[in-house]
Amino acid sequence: MKKIEAIIKPFKLDEVKDALNDMGIKGMTVTEVKGFGRQKGHVELYRGAEYDIAFLPKVKLEIALSDSLVEKVVSTIQSKANTGKIGDGKIFVYPIEEVIRIRTGEKGEAAI
Amino acid sequence: MKKIEAIIKPFKLDEVKDALNDMGIKGMTVTEVKGFGRQKGHVELYRGAEYDIAFLPKVKLEIALSDSLVEKVVSTIQSKANTGKIGDGKIFVYPIEEVIRIRTGEKGEAAI
Amino acid sequence: MKKIEAIIKPFKLDEVKDALNDMGIKGMTVTEVKGFGRQKGHVELYRGAEYDIAFLPKVKLEIALSDSLVEKVVSTIQSKANTGKIGDGKIFVYPIEEVIRIRTGEKGEAAI
Amino acid sequence: MRRIFTITVLLMMILCFSVYAEEKPAETPAVPAPSVTTAAPAATPETPAPLKIDTGDTAWLLVSSAFVMFMSLPGLALFYGGIAKRKDILNTLGMTFSAYAIVSVLWVVYGYTFAFNGNIAGLIGNGEKIMLAGIGINSISDAAKTIPEIVFVMFQCTFAAITVALVSGSFIERMRFSAWVLFSILWFTFSYVPVAHWVWGGGILGAMGALDFAGGTVVHINAGIAALVGCIILGKRKEATLVPNNLPLVITGAGMLWFGWFGFNGGSALASNGLGGMAFINTNIAAALGALAWMFTEWLYSKKPTLLGLASGAVAGLVVITPAAGFVNITGATVMGILAGIIPFFAVAVLKHKLKYDDSLDVFGIHGVGGIVGAILTGVFADPAINEAGKGLLYGNPGQLMTQIIAVAITIVYVAVVTGIIFMVIKAIVGLRVDPEEEITGLDESQHGERAYN
């Protein structure tokens, strides 16, 4: 099993979620994060003084899934979250050793 | 060493934390997340128009620990966070390659 | 490739970020988290009744990077986030299997 | 669904009744004058009889009515809502909002007439002015001889409304919203209206000489006792902790209450004069000293001066001075303000935890205890130089203190019994508490389908 972690632009969340849902991904976990990267932050001006806001709001999606689905999910996210503009974000793939469903105690792929 | 990541219902946090504490787990990190899964979200109604709130508030627990403790911790979380109702959440186990305690520079199990 | 995850004190964020930036780290993702560890939380008193606030505000930094940089980054974070006081936090190193840049579809080290 | 139905039918009945009542020709212009004991008329001896509307007095009472309304919405709503948990703030706001709205209607329909018009056996008014029948724009009530009666009706309306809303603080984070709606209707009818009549409308307590300038008994003891009885019957919350979700809103609400209270107490002079000014400055100093005394007590007792403490102390000071504002001099107000910051603090920080009732927002500790302290001290400090209608222990009239204590005792017993019965009735009709799971998820979602912050 793998975990896919995608950092995307917040306004793309619904689109990505819907696309994943359509292809049968039954679950995911979402976190509000702040991103720092090539995309430059903006400047806020309070009473004439500039403040650099280096961090931009992003959304992190985490999806645990079986190895066979990884490629399809990655390409779906990549196509849906893509705006072609800098700051679109990244997808990371990690190994998972075990998954347990709390409600039932099921393990492995059955738990996803 | 492993990292255990558990997505649980928010109101179960204190119970799980206390149980882990009692069994000697000295540290953990908690993040507020939003979950999407089999458990359906709710509908909010503003001025007669329905809005589907697909994402439900969940809490993510992250615990780095030595391999020997994994089984015990997983089963503790599973029993404490369990309500038997859909949406109880998942536990994921990941490999960790290294742990460093910032304060002292200690590494490995000593750092946990 | 690896992912470095560091849990640090919030007021150290800017310092750490700037140091990493200076050494050429081009991106990172930051999450507000709550930590539980050896550092004790504080007590809040409302109308004479005490409430233990067990969880302390921390900041989680996530950085994907090539294996060769790990050591340097870890030691930079460790030295910058260090105050010598309990609660300075931890650094975790995880394996990453794949990285994709959403905007371009680049993979691997090119995507970081 | 059954619940909504019950409520709707109740309201409909009230409205039909009232419209029917309005049809009756207003053939009784000469209403038997209730012998009010409010200080105001006595305090302006220069205006003896002519019953002429004074524009200045009217302006002050119009403003005071608006101020007291503002105390409920948004004042009290924010004060309570900010202390509630994040998942329950909307429900808490909704309790005050709905109470204000419901009482605003019922007061006009039948509250005013049964509280202030006529006097049946010292116990209740009569129904002649149901739906304000017979009150024209130039009518003047004997209770307030220089302002239009319609303004007096409105001013009193805001008192009734906030009293009901005050009670809600004790029930939050577990009571069904439908139960609260029913409670508002029933408790207003059977507790507020009679007690207001007894003290201010010509009823028994006023007749026996009990002093209550702006509502220590009618408003605060009334609400505080109902809160205590109610929260005991309701039972403890699953999470009986106090974790304010938004303290800046609490401070905002406290400031608004303080501001509005100038109309509450100052307006209770029913005239724009020195007595109103005296009540105003007494109110200000008691609130200030309540806040400081609470803050210092807390600083000594639990190490840190909290903002919630400052706000709570200010409200306690306002409560304690309420019955006394137009009777005591500035020294009296000073002493009362200091005690207001100390006695309720211990009621809330010590007594409550000893007795183990779960009064979510300390309505009993602050309003009940504060109201009792205020009512009794009014019997001690009332200075006839300020208001000839009141002469306390310190000015050679120990009997006044006795009268105060008796009036307080009667009110406590009556309110406790009535509130108990009302809770039983509500339990039978719609049930009192939300499901345990709904309680843990928060009442905002289960009762209203909304979230406070998005």
Add this chain to the structure above:
Amino acid sequence: MRRIFTITVLLMMILCFSVYAEEKPAETPAVPAPSVTTAAPAATPETPAPLKIDTGDTAWLLVSSAFVMFMSLPGLALFYGGIAKRKDILNTLGMTFSAYAIVSVLWVVYGYTFAFNGNIAGLIGNGEKIMLAGIGINSISDAAKTIPEIVFVMFQCTFAAITVALVSGSFIERMRFSAWVLFSILWFTFSYVPVAHWVWGGGILGAMGALDFAGGTVVHINAGIAALVGCIILGKRKEATLVPNNLPLVITGAGMLWFGWFGFNGGSALASNGLGGMAFINTNIAAALGALAWMFTEWLYSKKPTLLGLASGAVAGLVVITPAAGFVNITGATVMGILAGIIPFFAVAVLKHKLKYDDSLDVFGIHGVGGIVGAILTGVFADPAINEAGKGLLYGNPGQLMTQIIAVAITIVYVAVVTGIIFMVIKAIVGLRVDPEEEITGLDESQHGERAYN
């Protein structure tokens, strides 16, 4: 840059013009008295002629002016801002804030004189009192015979300001800030000022006998129609959903609106008397019933009573009673309040979705529809026993109903046309909408470079 330039030039011109105007000696002390139809003067028959300043009436009007100002800032700003999305709240607050500021200036410069001074062909006032020329501290206007004219100017100023601010609710989350600044200037000038003149300043609608106590037509229909026309021309938002970012602020704003409305309606009696008191209590009961009726309708129709519903219903009740507050009796207010909670609810929950226009905060549904309902029902319920200036259908005068309908119709047509033209002009000068990406990121960042919460 071009935009800022345009705006600056416009404002400069206005200011220069006004300063020039001020130089002229105020040689016309005897201003031709506009024959206002506001009820107030008629309602105080005891003060026939002497044009003497009454301190009580003045106090009430000073306070009422402050109250109506408070309705805009922070009242309406919070009510609107709290319902906006998290990323657009500041822009929403800024629209009300800037509108209030801009109108405050323009009203003094030329608004007052063209609305209230003199009468050219029933259509507009004259320019004699540009920059308040000739108004001293002891001047009295015929429109308000017991208060200083300067106070009347100020009171009316707050009405003009809030009317413009009201419109903004329909345009939020997509309109350029510079476009809004321009809109405020133009729409105030070409829509508010003329309509105010027609109804209150001696113009055609007042002359034909249309009743509008406190602004059903001048304020609410005016704003509501502009909102509808404007939002259709602007087009739909990218995310045309309503996700209130901060409901406690919405409740706070609603409470402040309710509070301030006592000055809005009660102050429109232009005196501190029983008529003011009547308008006050009518306002309170209509708001209360609007809130309750909306809540119960929603409870039946969509299962849960929301806080946004309570607040929306209260505002709807306030809107509906506005034209009627000083004309109807309490029964009239009761019926109007109940309808206010039902008709706008369906306008907002059903009609809007059928017609598919994107009125972000339902300005048309609540103010437009509510204003029309109120104006028409005033023609039904106006009770000459309350105010001899108004006699409705129920009191044997069906013609009044006709008059009301005609006045409403004329206003709707005029405002719709003028608003359409103004939008075309703005589109040509600075453009109407922000870029789509800016819209998605939120207007707070793109228009103001700020974030609401840090």
Add this chain to the structure above:
Amino acid sequence: MRRIFTITVLLMMILCFSVYAEEKPAETPAVPAPSVTTAAPAATPETPAPLKIDTGDTAWLLVSSAFVMFMSLPGLALFYGGIAKRKDILNTLGMTFSAYAIVSVLWVVYGYTFAFNGNIAGLIGNGEKIMLAGIGINSISDAAKTIPEIVFVMFQCTFAAITVALVSGSFIERMRFSAWVLFSILWFTFSYVPVAHWVWGGGILGAMGALDFAGGTVVHINAGIAALVGCIILGKRKEATLVPNNLPLVITGAGMLWFGWFGFNGGSALASNGLGGMAFINTNIAAALGALAWMFTEWLYSKKPTLLGLASGAVAGLVVITPAAGFVNITGATVMGILAGIIPFFAVAVLKHKLKYDDSLDVFGIHGVGGIVGAILTGVFADPAINEAGKGLLYGNPGQLMTQIIAVAITIVYVAVVTGIIFMVIKAIVGLRVDPEEEITGLDESQHGERAYN
């Protein structure tokens, strides 16, 4: 602990002293009349001598007192608290709250009498009315001939309180709470009371003819200079940045300040008349133009019109018009309003960064600079047609401008010295700043043990 002790002892002493003072029989009913230069009495020439309470004037002053109280709580508290950092908002709110409470007590105990009763060598009043000794409900002061003295005491109390609270904005995010409590007591006593006496209580500045309608010198220069001196002594914050944690609350606070300022300036006419109305509308237009001018300046200078700018400009406009509100005509107010949006902007955006002092919330830039601009321009624009008590440069009296400048200079020097000394004393007793770590963690936790949002 030592700190608390010191403070408690101080307060106790004050209270004991006051109670002692109260025991003395009030044998001096005929107080030597202070020859106030406030415009009000002169402005109502129709009421020459009789010293009779007018209900309308009284109503307006009661309301104005409430309004000015509202400016502190919650107005200023929110304006300041919202701009503070998220971890320091409660402490910021607490500084205003505690200052209001402390001054409310001290004003009654000794502030009023030393500021307004009698006159010792033009420098200070006498102690006759300590604890309001001798003031009954029918007493009238020569300073305000148509309202009860008790109302005048209350009105002035709110001015004293907000002045102290204003200073706090410069010290936030680093000052110990106990140091602030001490500062409030000492600075009120040694800076506010004397300066108020000099200008309004019959002291030297009033005697030499300095004009200050509602507190440009007494309130704003006083607070602004104390803020500057204090923040220099305190030193810079660790994080000397301005990151408003909650801008909607800032806007709310600004709106409340604007609203309350109508009582501040309008009430300073001390009567409900045309002068009050003039002060009211001048206040409104200056605030509006201050907001717009700041917004446009910012739009040109730093590319975007911010909401913080709109709010800051409005406050600056209010500050600048304060000394002039009842002296200038609408053209004067227009010019002053525009300058208010420009001069303080550059003081804050440029000067501050050049001089490198860390005035957290720009109290000096807005109140100090604005107050000086206002005081001086009052000497330019005072129009005897508005108020015969004031005749400025433009109306042929260049001497007035000199007088204004001298009065400003004297005040600046005095306040700077006294504030410096007070800071030294506080440093010796409890220390000025929190520990660096506490500062970084936030003062809410270290000083109050609370968090704003949960």
